[in-house]
Amino acid sequence: xxxxVRIEPTSPYKIEPGTLPADKAVFxxxxxxxxxxxxxxxxxxxxxTEEPGKLYVYDKEATRVVETRPDAGTP
Ligand code: FES
Numbered sequence: 173x174x175x176x177v178r179i180e181p182t183s184p185y186k187i188e189p190g191t192l193p194a195d196k197a198v199f200x201x202x203x204x205x206x207x208x209x210x211x212x213x214x215x216x217x218x219x220x221t222e223e224p225g226k227l228y229v230y231d232k233e234a235t236r237v238v239e240t241r242p243d244a245g246t247p
Contacts, residue, residue, distance in 0.1 A: 173222035174243050176229045177204035185210050205234035 199212035206213045229239040
């Protein structure tokens with residue numbers, strides 16, 4: 173399973189020292205579906221049903237799959 177995501181920013185997201193809680197975990201999005209990048213907003217849950225060997229394309233708001241294709245990158 174993999175997905176195509178739309179990423180529009182062209183510069184890094186700056187996190188100033190001391191702006192994150194020192195005593196609390198912070199989760200960074202790895203699925204690419206968060207609407208609060210770079211932080212996880214829980215949207216990864218929609219990807220739980222993705223099947224191996226398929227490439228998923230989500231709508232702009234990452235709320236639903238609009239297309240699936242065979243994943244050519246799958247070994
Ligand atoms: S890992 Fe991407 S929204 Fe949680």
